[in-house]
Amino acid sequence: MLQVSDYSVSYGQSEVIHGMNFDIKENEIVAILGRNGMGKSTLMKSLMGMVESRLGSVALGPVDVSRMKSHERVREGLAFVPQGRMIFSTMTVKENIETGLTTVNDKKVPASIYELFPVLEEMKSRRGGNLSGGQQQQLAIARALASKPKVLLLDEPTEGIQPSIIKEIANTLKKIRDSHGLSIFVSEQVLSFALDVADRILVIEKGEIVREETRDSVDEKTIASYLSV
Amino acid sequence: MFSDYTSAELVSIFAMQGFAGLILFSVFVLMALGLAIIFGQMGVINMAHGEFMILGAYITYLLSSFFENNLPSLFSIYFFLAMILAFIVTAALGALVEWGMVRHLYRRPLDTLLATWGLSLILQQVYRSVFGAREVGVTLPDWMMGSIPLTDLVEIPFNGVFVMILTFVIAVSVYFLMFKSRFGGQVRAVVQNRPMAGAVGINTQKVDRITFAIGCGIAGIAGSAFTMIGSTGPTSGQLYIVDTFLVVVFGGAASLLGTIASAFTISQAQSTMEFFLSGSMAKVLTLLVVVGILMIRPQGLFALKIRR
Ligand SMILES: Nc1ncnc2c1ncn2[C@@H]1O[C@H](COP(=O)(O)OP(=O)(O)OP(=O)(O)O)[C@@H](O)[C@H]1O
Numbered sequence: 255m256l257q258v259s260d261y262s263v264s265y266g267q268s269e270v271i272h273g274m275n276f277d278i279k280e281n282e283i284v285a286i287l288g289r290n291g292m293g294k295s296t297l298m299k300s301l302m303g304m305v306e307s308r309l310g311s312v313a314l315g316p317v318d319v320s321r322m323k324s325h326e327r328v329r330e331g332l333a334f335v336p337q338g339r340m341i342f343s344t345m346t347v348k349e350n351i352e353t354g355l356t357t358v359n360d361k362k363v364p365a366s367i368y369e370l371f372p373v374l375e376e377m378k379s380r381r382g383g384n385l386s387g388g389q390q391q392q393l394a395i396a397r398a399l400a401s402k403p404k405v406l407l408l409d410e411p412t413e414g415i416q417p418s419i420i421k422e423i424a425n426t427l428k429k430i431r432d433s434h435g436l437s438i439f440v441s442e443q444v445l446s447f448a449l450d451v452a453d454r455i456l457v458i459e460k461g462e463i464v465r466e467e468t469r470d471s472v473d474e475k476t477i478a479s480y481l482s483v
Numbered sequence: 484m485f486s487d488y489t490s491a492e493l494v495s496i497f498a499m500q501g502f503a504g505l506i507l508f509s510v511f512v513l514m515a516l517g518l519a520i521i522f523g524q525m526g527v528i529n530m531a532h533g534e535f536m537i538l539g540a541y542i543t544y545l546l547s548s549f550f551e552n553n554l555p556s557l558f559s560i561y562f563f564l565a566m567i568l569a570f571i572v573t574a575a576l577g578a579l580v581e582w583g584m585v586r587h588l589y590r591r592p593l594d595t596l597l598a599t600w601g602l603s604l605i606l607q608q609v610y611r612s613v614f615g616a617r618e619v620g621v622t623l624p625d626w627m628m629g630s631i632p633l634t635d636l637v638e639i640p641f642n643g644v645f646v647m648i649l650t651f652v653i654a655v656s657v658y659f660l661m662f663k664s665r666f667g668g669q670v671r672a673v674v675q676n677r678p679m680a681g682a683v684g685i686n687t688q689k690v691d692r693i694t695f696a697i698g699c700g701i702a703g704i705a706g707s708a709f710t711m712i713g714s715t716g717p718t719s720g721q722l723y724i725v726d727t728f729l730v731v732v733f734g735g736a737a738s739l740l741g742t743i744a745s746a747f748t749i750s751q752a753q754s755t756m757e758f759f760l761s762g763s764m765a766k767v768l769t770l771l772v773v774v775g776i777l778m779i780r781p782q783g784l785f786a787l788k789i790r791r
């Protein structure tokens with residue numbers, strides 16, 4: 255579904271992602287694990303068109319999206335839940351979700367989204383900035399789902415969120431995958447979360463993929479060693 | 484300076500000048516609205532905003548003479564058509580300017596200042612070549628020239644009331660557009676976090692262009708209103724751009740209510756003082772008062788109280 259080939263990303267002169275190759279299949283959840291500063295956010299943002307990449311390609315199904323602008327990639331079926339959630343804090347919960355409807359022709363927020371996150375329906379007139387961290391994370395996921403994506407990208411969704419809610423997010427992601435039939439690509443530092451949700455695990459180190467495991471064959475100790483400082 | 488008048492005369496002078504100031508107030512509100520929308524959306528200070536206003540004024544003038552000479556039967560309603568056309572033409576020019584110039588200069592505030600200032604000079608020269616250096620005035624339909632007598636000395640001019648209502652309608656429409664419509668949500672999302680707005684699927688360039696066009700279009704309507712209080716010349720816009728900046732800064736940028744309150748204060752102060760002093764003295768005094776208040780409240784009359 256998502257095919258990344260010989261993909262490099264640079265900030266000015268310094269290359270941060272070096273010739274990456276991987277793919278994400280239909281209905282698959284893939285986690286990419288790596289310590290701070292290894293290039294997870296850079297990869298996610300550039301897949302979304304928020305950081306420019308000049309080398310390599312990204313294909314979504316048959317469509318090459320590598321040179322597209324962010325909003326065009328959304329139209330093609332990519333959606334993004336960024337690190338730090340980045341909801342529009344001065345806007346209400348409902349307005350936040352509605353920004354995700356721009357590329358689809360829905361007039362109203364689909365009921366399925368509120369079914370998935372009942373708390374957002376209760377709070378739909380509140381300002382996004384007044385929600386708790388966990389609620390903001392739900393809002394960011396809801397906003398992304400509103401554009402009816404084929405591939406959902408999440409950048410460290412568990413960061414700064416308490417363990418009980420982390421479990422909830424994992425369940426939500428699995429539920430979304432089953433109900434919406436989409437693929438999910440999620441970056442993480444928390445191994446237990448990745449093992450919970452992912453079918454396949456990639457390890458990123460200094461902008462390169464250094465290891466790839468399926469969930470059944472995964473050796474927790476080795477992967478954990480990549481994550482400890 | 485008040486000693487030459489009786490107190491009854493003073494009351495009526497203040498009232499008359501107050502009503503006369505209503506049109507000035509409306510021009511200020513419309514100009515400031517357009518300027519603030521554009522600045523809030525893309526951080527661009529449009530130095531050519533006054534020239535967009537004057538374009539609206541020239542269009543009103545053209546329609547005025549066209550209807551007077553060719554369609555006198557419809558002359559009484561030409562002003563409505565003039566305002567609509569003024570909006571459309573200035574908005575179209577705004578979209579063109581955004582596409583051809585401004586979008587290449589985002590995140591370079593000094594360059595945009597220079598470029599839009601250059602544009603204002605170009606437009607002035609174009610007006611001079613097309614309409615001549617002489618100032619032109621419009622003829623208002625009779626019904627607009629009338630007034631409602633309130634007392635022996637005080638009369639409420641129809642055109643002032645008309646422009647006030649119009650300004651109110653536009654301000655309310657802008658409020659609904661920005662805070663109640665889907666497009667307004669997109670604008671606010673872009674203002675808050677441009678890259679993220681793109682990543683949820685908003686075409687930020689398109690939103691920029693439409694916003695710039697709307698801001699300029701409102702200036703065009705201000706130009707229509709302006710023809711009721713002044714004659715239109717190639718450089719008339721220059722006089723108003725400074726006042727408009729004053730209104731925006733004094734009101735606290737990004738506050739609709741602040742803009743309206745500040746436009747009201749400044750227009751009323753100027754209009755009233757102009758009766759007793761010369762026009763430029765009135766401007767100087769207004770400026771002094773505004774600077775004084777800004778020293779006490781640097782954030783403007785109304786600051787935005789929203790958690791970011
Ligand atoms: N805007 C930028 N300009 C220049 N260098 C940057 C920029 N953003 C990130 N970098 C550098 O790129 C590298 C990768 O950063 P990135 O944010 O992608 O890491 P990360 O894996 O997401 O880390 P974290 O887990 O802390 O979020 C780091 O060395 C960082 O300093």
Ligand SMILES: [Mg+2]
Pocket residue numbers: 294295296337409410
């Ligand atoms: Mg990161």
